[in-house]
Amino acid sequence: MNPNELIEAAFQALEHAHAPYSEYRVGAALLCADGTVFKGCNVENASYGLTNCAERTAIFSAIAAGQREFAAMAIAASGDSTPYPCGACRQVMVEFFQQDFPVYVARSDGHDTITLGKLLPNSFKFGDTDA
Numbered sequence: 001m002n003p004n005e006l007i008e009a010a011f012q013a014l015e016h017a018h019a020p021y022s023e024y025r026v027g028a029a030l031l032c033a034d035g036t037v038f039k040g041c042n043v044e045n046a047s048y049g050l051t052n053c054a055e056r057t058a059i060f061s062a063i064a065a066g067q068r069e070f071a072a073m074a075i076a077a078s079g080d081s082t083p084y085p086c087g088a089c090r091q092v093m094v095e096f097f098q099q100d101f102p103v104y105v106a107r108s109d110g111h112d113t114i115t116l117g118k119l120l121p122n123s124f125k126f127g128d129t130d131a
């Protein structure tokens with residue numbers, strides 16, 4: 001699957017966002033190693049802190065379905081800014097993706113590609129040492 005197809009899936013996912021408070025809609029599409037794509041959207045809550053980001057919705061859906069090997073993720077959002085993932089989502093990505101994992105951050109006029117290692121260098125992993 002090429003990046004543009006995965007980005008298209010992220011824009012489709014955005015349509016399902018539940019974002020009545022921020023009115024900022026986010027969609028994510030996660031490509032698994034077997035070719036399956038899991039979509040996620042942001043799901044807000046009246047108790048704001050309970051909001052789940054699009055990226056984590058996609059990752060948790062894939063994990064719950066038994067997936068463990070992943071190839072790429074695309075992220076799309078309403079508005080013109082480039083939708084880089086928040087810090088919490090970056091930390092969740094580190095749990096499941098390798099450092100060279102590609103993340104496509106999409107705008108209406110194109111996208112940037114960035115690796116997870118660039119998004120979250122020197123990340124926390126349980127039991128990691130500097131050795």
Ligand code: THU
Pocket residue numbers: 019022024026041042043044051052053054055084085086089
């Ligand atoms: N949001 C995401 O879905 N992903 C991110 O990486 C950053 C923020 C959502 C959460 C909330 O619903 C809205 O964007 C505004 O913060």
